[in-house]
Amino acid sequence: xxxxxxxxxxxxxxxxxxxxxxxxxxxxxxxxxxxxxxxxxxxxxxxxxxxxxxxxxxxxxxxxxxxxxxxxxxxxxxxxxxxxxxxxxxxxxxxxxxxxxxxxxxxxxxxxxxxxxxxxxxxxxxxxxxxxxxxxxxxxxxxxxxxxxxxxxxxxxxxxxxxxxxxxxxxxxxxxxxxxxxxxxxxxxxxxxxxxxxxxxxxxxxxxxxxxxxxxxxxxxxxxxxxxxxxxxxxxxxxxxxxxxxxxxxxxxx
Amino acid sequence: xxxxxxxxxxxxxxxxxxxxxxxxxxxxxxxxxxxxxxxxxxxxxxxxxxxxxxxxxxxxxxxxxxxxxxxxxxxxxxxxxxxxxxxxxxxxxxxxxxxxxxxxxxxxxxxxxxxxxxxxxxxxxxxxxxxxxxxxxxxxxxxxxxxxxxxxxxxxxxxxxxxxxxxxxxxxxxxxxxxxxxxxxxxxxxxxxxxxxxxxxxxxxxxxxxxxxxxxxxxxxxxxxxxxxxxxxxxxxxxxxxxxxxxxxxxxxxxxxxxxxxxxxxxxxxxxxxxxxxxxxxxxxxxxxxxxxxxxxxxxxxxxxxxxxxxxxxxxxxxxx
Numbered sequence: 001x002x003x004x005x006x007x008x009x010x011x012x013x014x015x016x017x018x019x020x021x022x023x024x025x026x027x028x029x030x031x032x033x034x035x036x037x038x039x040x041x042x043x044x045x046x047x048x049x050x051x052x053x054x055x056x057x058x059x060x061x062x063x064x065x066x067x068x069x070x071x072x073x074x075x076x077x078x079x080x081x082x083x084x085x086x087x088x089x090x091x092x093x094x095x096x097x098x099x100x101x102x103x104x105x106x107x108x109x110x111x112x113x114x115x116x117x118x119x120x121x122x123x124x125x126x127x128x129x130x131x132x133x134x135x136x137x138x139x140x141x142x143x144x145x146x147x148x149x150x151x152x153x154x155x156x157x158x159x160x161x162x163x164x165x166x167x168x169x170x171x172x173x174x175x176x177x178x179x180x181x182x183x184x185x186x187x188x189x190x191x192x193x194x195x196x197x198x199x200x201x202x203x204x205x206x207x208x209x210x211x212x213x214x215x216x217x218x219x220x221x222x223x224x225x226x227x228x229x230x231x232x233x234x235x236x237x238x239x240x241x242x243x244x245x246x247x248x249x250x251x252x253x254x
Numbered sequence: 255x256x257x258x259x260x261x262x263x264x265x266x267x268x269x270x271x272x273x274x275x276x277x278x279x280x281x282x283x284x285x286x287x288x289x290x291x292x293x294x295x296x297x298x299x300x301x302x303x304x305x306x307x308x309x310x311x312x313x314x315x316x317x318x319x320x321x322x323x324x325x326x327x328x329x330x331x332x333x334x335x336x337x338x339x340x341x342x343x344x345x346x347x348x349x350x351x352x353x354x355x356x357x358x359x360x361x362x363x364x365x366x367x368x369x370x371x372x373x374x375x376x377x378x379x380x381x382x383x384x385x386x387x388x389x390x391x392x393x394x395x396x397x398x399x400x401x402x403x404x405x406x407x408x409x410x411x412x413x414x415x416x417x418x419x420x421x422x423x424x425x426x427x428x429x430x431x432x433x434x435x436x437x438x439x440x441x442x443x444x445x446x447x448x449x450x451x452x453x454x455x456x457x458x459x460x461x462x463x464x465x466x467x468x469x470x471x472x473x474x475x476x477x478x479x480x481x482x483x484x485x486x487x488x489x490x491x492x493x494x495x496x497x498x499x500x501x502x503x504x505x506x507x508x509x510x511x512x513x514x515x516x517x518x519x520x521x522x523x524x525x526x527x528x529x530x531x532x533x534x535x536x537x538x539x540x541x542x543x544x545x546x547x548x549x550x551x552x553x554x555x556x557x558x559x560x561x562x563x564x565x566x567x568x569x570x571x572x573x574x575x
Contacts, residue, residue: 011387013387013388013390014463014521014542015542016542016544017387017390017391019391026387026391037490041493091386095356095359095366098360117352118352120386120387120388121386121387122368123367123368123369123384123386123393123395124365124366124367124368125355125356125359125360125366125368125404126352126353126355126356126368127356128353128356129324129328129352129353129354129355129356129357129360130356130357130359130360132325132353132357133328133356133357133360133361134360137436138323138325138435138436138437139324139325139353139357139437140323140324140353140437141324141349141352141353142349142352142506154440155437156443157349158349158506159264159348159349159350160348160349160505160506160507161445161507161508161509162444162445162447162499162500162507162508163264163442163443163444163445164442164443165264165321165439165441165442165443166439166440166441166442166443167323167437167438167439167440168437168438168440169436169437169438170436170437173436173437176352176353178506179493183493183494183495209363210359210360210363211363211364211365212365212398213359213365213366213367213397214365214367214382214395214396214397214398215395215396216393216394216395217394217395217396218393218394219386219391219392219393219394220391220392220394221390221391221392221544222389222390222391222392222546222549224544224548224549227548227549227550227551227552228538228548228549228550228551228552228553228554229552229553229554230553230554230555230556231553231554231555232555232556232557233555233556233557234557235557235558235561235562235564235565236561236565238539238555238557238562238565238566239562239565239566239568239569240569241553241555242537242553242555242566243566243569243570243573245535245537245553246481246514249513249514249535251457251481251513251514251535
């Protein structure tokens with residue numbers, strides 16, 4: 001089986017995000033970039049499938065810091081790693097990226113394309129269903145378990161509220177991974193050093209297959225609506241206040 | 255123009271979010287527009303009993319299918335659009351909707367905007383406000399028509415569930431298409447709440463990524479025990495295997511409404527807020543003062559999480575002695 005994995009680097013949005021002066025983008029100068037969490041899980045599922053039933057895993061990565069995560073992917077067991085050029089200071093549109101992924105899926109004779117179910121920049125749609133529709137392959141998003149079964153996969157999808165659906169999926173297929181079958185593995189420093197020798201290929205981007213989705217007229221940071229009464233930043237004081245709040249609501253120590 | 259409100263559910267039942275799509279569609283409909291509720295499932299009865307706020311119901315029926323896979327759903331919706339005409343497709347942001355929205359947009363080469371919060375007409379286009387970066391940024395988008403919009407749950411109220419007249423229901427038999435699907439549902443797993451049922455809990459202490467590591471969850475667990483609360487986690491915590499799936503709050507976990515919800519180290523991604531924003535009293539602790547969790551919390555604090563858990567536990571122990 002040939003598996004193609006897509007890794008997208010995303011701005012670390014856990015801290016404060018600032019906008020550019022023209023208000024059309026986020027200020028990326030001081031931001032850290034990290035691997036899209038869902039893509040990390042997709043990579044793990046690809047490696048697990050390789051270990052369980054044998055496969056060649058090719059990994060494409062795009063965005064700032066792509067080479068770093070490609071070395072990590074090689075250390076985890078990827079067979080071939082390829083960096084794609086990105087547009088500096090622009091969000092990674094999964095809608096536009098889909099044409100490139102389709103091109104690689106064909107040139108690498110992929111039986112399976114896996115990527116994260118979402119990314120924080122997929123404003124114009126999600127990668128797995130775009131690629132699935134373009135290739136006319138079956139696609140399932142929101143997976144939390146993937147197992148090979150002959151020329152098919154058994155894939156479990158989270159539907160919310162604890163409900164899940166398991167599908168038998170004929171290959172070739174595209175999967176949007178929410179949670180890997182097992183948590184992404186730890187990679188030791190020695191493995192990373194060893195993998196740093198892995199050559200990183202350079203891929204080419206294809207033009208988007210689709211019409212423009214929308215024109216972004218401006219970005220803005222949602223205003224805090226002030227609904228939360230702030231208790232401060234001193235832990236002792238906050239604890240005291242919380243105890244009082246609990247007691248006033250009839251919810252003291254049980 | 256046709257405005258398609260995509261409904262979804264399983265075993266012939268329609269989920270409540272479907273009625274939100276009808277409200278969104280109704281809000282955009284102008285004189286002469288048709289709001290068409292689209293349903294795909296094993297039987298049309300439940301949909302027909304609820305989607306009366308739409309002008310019509312088109313029901314794609316595969317009598318043996320508890321679940322119509324998204325690919326089949328998308329293909330059938332495209333067929334319906336080819337017959338009925340272009341317009342606006344409204345898809346809920348859900349596990350199914352994630353597959354349907356982009357699949358339909360790709361097949362029709364229509365624009366698509368995801369995570370939509372607000373929609374208005376702007377001449378021949380739509381003016382749409384959508385979330386980026388987990389809701390930390392909002393994007394004002396001008397979207398040419400026709401278009402697909404994937405809409406956040408809760409962005410629109412549910413339309414009143416009323417029956418639709420039989421003469422406004424069109425039924426299509428898609429059994430053969432469903433049977434030919436290359437992704438075939440083989441099992442539906444339902445949660446076993448005998449161990450823990452967060453929905454029944456009065457008090458919940460929920461930990462997020464800010465908890466740092468598995469060992470630190472014990473501190474939160476101790477605090478929860480002192481409060482008589484269930485311990486719960488956001489998606490990253492559960493994905494790491496630190497808490498069981500049944501203890502996950504949010505879009506892909508449980509939707510809860512306890513009397514007390516204490517959010518520790520949770521930033522408040524839209525998917526999490528969807529599962530807990532209706533709680534009676536929400537106390538949130540996060541070192542980022544701009545964390546979206548503070549928009550739904552009643553009380554917020556930006557102190558160190560571990561200092562707080564320790565201090566609060568000590569005070570609760572003292573008050574109980």
